[in-house]
Amino acid sequence: MTRQRGDVVLETRGLCMHFGGVRAVDQVDFTLFDRELRCLIGPNGAGKSTFFKCLTGQLTPSAGEVMIRGQAMTGAEPFEVASLGVGIKTQVPNVFDGLTAEENIWISARRWHDERRTRAVTADTIERLRLGDIRRMQLGRLAHGQRQWVELGMVVAAEPWLVLLDEPAAGMTHDETFRTAELIEEINKTSALIVVEHDMQFIRMISRTVTLFHEGRILMEDTMDAISADKRAREVYLGHRA
């Protein structure tokens, strides 16, 4: 299937996720185009991660649909979503603590390539993300920022065409955050991305279109500048941040 810029790669319709009485995600209609880079922002508890988990199969939505490249993926297992070629980073770091950085990345690449190509892709990813020094270190022994980088490395090594990142820069130093932004720009050359972030500076570095979540709903969808200028947006979120 040939893809052109402008195809819809991900779409939700009337997506709801309710926990008892809590409407974590409520009637969300969302569209992402190919090669698009979309940021999700919103106050704590706005439902960004829950929305994310519905997209990636970690949660089965209470109602509504998730379509990825035209395929109905509502209620699919996480491995089925990933097997479409979707790279996923969760908010809580999810890595293989007992394995080395190299082995972590190897496992990701091996899903898609044979033994020989996997070795090449692994070496390549390690160089690209500058993980050479920690290559043979167990992930459990690494600092938080380094673990985040290895997780990004796992995402990159799978060469996904759609990338979903939940707070990729959380807990990173200023320098690391800057490099993450660079990496995201680079990934965006070949894939579409959704990035959840709190760090406004970071979002300004990478953003094109921003979706603002509030109480489980999409409050606004516009450029960062337009959102910054909006009164409602300032009230619910930006006022105490940017």
Add this chain to the structure above:
Amino acid sequence: MNSGMLRQMRPTFFYALLGLVFMFVAPQVLQLFTIINLTTAIALAVLALSLALIWGYGGILCFGQVAFFGLGAYVYTISAINFGGSTWAIVMAVLVTSAFAAALGYFIFFGRVSDVYLGVITLTVTLIFFSLIRRTSGPEYKIGNALLGGFNGVSSPPINLPWNTSQFLFPEHVFYVAMAALIICYVFAGWLVNTKFGRVCVAIRENELRAELLGYDSRLYKLGIFTIGAGIAAIGGVLFCNGVGRITPDVFNLYNAALTIIWVIVGGRGTLIGPIGATFALFYLTSALGGQSVLNNNLVLGAILIVFVLLVPKGVAPTVIDWVNARRKTAPVRVRRRRGARAEGTE
């Protein structure tokens, strides 16, 4: 098999070689009684190996590994009596046990049963076997020509030469068969954990969600390693009933179920040789204790378990490996590079 895998498997080959030497030297220097005893220990070591594989590498804490061991022994015995020969009986034992494990595992893994319940379910299955077979003492409980014999069990026909039912093996020969089977199972398991399949299993053990988010169906991998582990346990069961000469429902009791776990805890999860070594050590410890009456056997085992859980929680083999790796770090850089201390070798 590429050069990377051969390098990874170097320790496996080393221990396999040690095993081979032992296999040929032991009968020359040890008494027959000791050799027969050893055969039983080897059978138990195969059982320990199977749990080391599925728990240590697959992260599946199966409390009823002994169920597959016992099932293998029963299927072997009943088939051998009916077939009048052991060759197909061994094949049956492995196939039936694996199929049973695959069916049980299907419900457990595809039903996404949590780890705790997995332990409960497998233990329950073991205890069900225990009480069911204990109640089969009447003459009406027959499978073909084989009487199940209730709590007295069934006496197991000895292994014969392949497809030659008139040539039975003597106990000293069964020792060779057992030792060869242990070595083959060990090398096989050592190879398996270094394949893509084995590495993905380890990744799933480390973080199941992450593995799924990379596109691996964790249910399939867990089912796979669980089924293979059951097949290996069945081989242990076949050796066991050959070593002892009969199989009784006691194989399914709680004591044996717990003992299997203890071997792996003491030997160390994440290694294969550790649990094998621990099985031999504890087997001889309990035999030695059996000869005296000052200390209760179970008490000693319980004490060993507590000591290990508290003081050597990783088990013997991983602790030794950590210690060696720590010393290696202080060795010259050239050596370190070449060896490249990996976090997850075979041993």
